[in-house]
Amino acid sequence: MTQSEPIFRMEGVTHRYGDLTALDDIDFVAEDNSYIALLGPSGSGKTCLLRVIAGFEKPDKGRIWFQGRDITDLPAHERGIGFVFQNFALFPHLTIFENVAFGLRNGAVKVSETDIADRVTDAIDMVGLTGLEDRSPDQISGGQKQRVALARSLVLQPKLVLLDEPLGALDANLRERMQIELRAIRERLDVTFLHVTGSETEALAMGDKVAVLDQGQIVQYGTPDAIYDSPAISDVALFLNRFNLFNGELQGDTFVGPFGTVPVTAAQPNKSDVYAIRYDRTRIFSADAVDLPGPALPVRYLASEYLGSSIVFLFETKDRKTVEVDHHLSLGEPRDLTVGENYTLSWDPAQAIVFGKETAR
Amino acid sequence: MSAATSNRDKSNTFRLLVPGVVWMILFLVAPIMMILYVSFWTQTTFSINSTLTLDSWKNFFASEAYVGALWTTIRLWLIVLTLTLLIGYPAALFVGLLVKSKTLSTILLVLCVIPFWTSFLIRVLAWRPMLGKEGAINIILQKLGLIDSPIEVLLFSELSVVIGMTQIYVVFMVGPIAFMLGRIDRNIIEAARDLGAGFGRIFWKIVLPLSLPGVVVGAIFVSVMVLGEFATSGALSGRKVNLLGNIIVTQVGSLKWAMASVVGVILTILLGIVVAGFLRIVDLKREI
Numbered sequence: 001m002t003q004s005e006p007i008f009r010m011e012g013v014t015h016r017y018g019d020l021t022a023l024d025d026i027d028f029v030a031e032d033n034s035y036i037a038l039l040g041p042s043g044s045g046k047t048c049l050l051r052v053i054a055g056f057e058k059p060d061k062g063r064i065w066f067q068g069r070d071i072t073d074l075p076a077h078e079r080g081i082g083f084v085f086q087n088f089a090l091f092p093h094l095t096i097f098e099n100v101a102f103g104l105r106n107g108a109v110k111v112s113e114t115d116i117a118d119r120v121t122d123a124i125d126m127v128g129l130t131g132l133e134d135r136s137p138d139q140i141s142g143g144q145k146q147r148v149a150l151a152r153s154l155v156l157q158p159k160l161v162l163l164d165e166p167l168g169a170l171d172a173n174l175r176e177r178m179q180i181e182l183r184a185i186r187e188r189l190d191v192t193f194l195h196v197t198g199s200e201t202e203a204l205a206m207g208d209k210v211a212v213l214d215q216g217q218i219v220q221y222g223t224p225d226a227i228y229d230s231p232a233i234s235d236v237a238l239f240l241n242r243f244n245l246f247n248g249e250l251q252g253d254t255f256v257g258p259f260g261t262v263p264v265t266a267a268q269p270n271k272s273d274v275y276a277i278r279y280d281r282t283r284i285f286s287a288d289a290v291d292l293p294g295p296a297l298p299v300r301y302l303a304s305e306y307l308g309s310s311i312v313f314l315f316e317t318k319d320r321k322t323v324e325v326d327h328h329l330s331l332g333e334p335r336d337l338t339v340g341e342n343y344t345l346s347w348d349p350a351q352a353i354v355f356g357k358e359t360a361r
Numbered sequence: 362m363s364a365a366t367s368n369r370d371k372s373n374t375f376r377l378l379v380p381g382v383v384w385m386i387l388f389l390v391a392p393i394m395m396i397l398y399v400s401f402w403t404q405t406t407f408s409i410n411s412t413l414t415l416d417s418w419k420n421f422f423a424s425e426a427y428v429g430a431l432w433t434t435i436r437l438w439l440i441v442l443t444l445t446l447l448i449g450y451p452a453a454l455f456v457g458l459l460v461k462s463k464t465l466s467t468i469l470l471v472l473c474v475i476p477f478w479t480s481f482l483i484r485v486l487a488w489r490p491m492l493g494k495e496g497a498i499n500i501i502l503q504k505l506g507l508i509d510s511p512i513e514v515l516l517f518s519e520l521s522v523v524i525g526m527t528q529i530y531v532v533f534m535v536g537p538i539a540f541m542l543g544r545i546d547r548n549i550i551e552a553a554r555d556l557g558a559g560f561g562r563i564f565w566k567i568v569l570p571l572s573l574p575g576v577v578v579g580a581i582f583v584s585v586m587v588l589g590e591f592a593t594s595g596a597l598s599g600r601k602v603n604l605l606g607n608i609i610v611t612q613v614g615s616l617k618w619a620m621a622s623v624v625g626v627i628l629t630i631l632l633g634i635v636v637a638g639f640l641r642i643v644d645l646k647r648e649i
Contacts, residue, residue, distance in 0.1 A: 076551070087548055090552075107558065
């Protein structure tokens, strides 16, 4: 990440719907020319955050700056921030060309017909839809609609584009292709993308930086590997869907959990005591193994799931909690497991992350 | 096998069509053909016989009163259509688009329909105590000191017919437009805002074109009903305003079937032209 001027900044932004606090005192800074993924479970307020930034909703409290200017009270059509809707929201009665040209024709700045033709043609070319200019939106596929929606925003050369779950309406194949393409298109232009998603893989794969939103608050903001390697709180680890999380009790230098009492060297402040170990750091041993690398968690084997490059094994602890082990096949063939048999899971305690109500030492 | 299936499909389609087709032939096509036929019959003062003649047609176009009624019908239709659109569109815009809650917009639409709980004639006649020389409006205006003597043109004039028809038919304009407006995806309007379009631009470029099918359907409803009107003009004009419908009523009343048929045919042709014209504006099959 190169350090650069923030293009966008919000301070203390709060938004309520009746009794529900959708955004709770949010401070957020977006760097110029970067790809930022905003990850949050449904109901975390991520769509609301985008709508406040775009100007469709007015925050109850707080200020928003864009390109050094306070835009909190500016109506949506004067903000110059692009918005790509999840359902694309193309104008059904206009051709692809006219959809893309809409902002140029109807914005505050008058653009000449020849400029419109040039810029629209360029934008359509950039998203790879040349030749479809005269089609109507109901004559093109979902992926193509997505591109039209993107071209329609980008043709106005905004410095910030908000994408509301832009890949949510596409099938899996197309989603992966569009991920790569969205990044490529952004890199060609001097623009910041703020991409909202509920998918942790999408967020980690696409963002130069990832912001994690939970219950109306940004709980962590950093590079994907920083978030992946050291989630700030146990909820972040939970959304990432890569960690086995165990509730227990942090007592000074030890953590008491379903795997017994283990020594702890450091703990992150959190609202409850949680012990986290990544799926791919968890290893499988036979029930009577003695040379374990760390804690011993007795489990029963349930099932496995073949994912091509790795196999996910599902186990169950005594108190019926499901535990996952992700075995990457480059590490060699996994051992043969028998469904219903007991095994022991263990891991290197140095790779565990401990969250505690006590402040970190 | 597949040929047999498609044959069965065809015969099923046919069987499903039969009742409708029979009904339409018996009660629509046959009567219209009959009217057309009768319009060429020979009418004497007290009887009619089926000797074919053009006399009734010639009489219609030779009579200033009849041709005048044709023009009055067209003029009143255009005025009422314009008024229902001007009053109905903003109302539909409010009900269908600006009211965010679906429940509230349904309640508002139901409120629009409440006047229909009383009979058509009562609704028309209710305008008399409202508009009359000693009616509600004149009394209120006089009490307020805004006028010295009652406004007489309010009742038994073309104005009262226009007021009455507009009130009765405006809801047929509001309904279809509100329906089309309600179907517009809110994201589309927000997308237009986000692309820099102000309120006016969004209205002219997005909202109006997308609601046009509703306008056309509403206009067809209103046109069909206004062009065939006779009761409102009969009750509120004091016989000063004669529409084609009124002429049919009087001709039928005096058993002048041939002339009534001529007017009926002319009215049907006029309606056909108007409806066909509206349908050219929007391809309804594509839109709905």
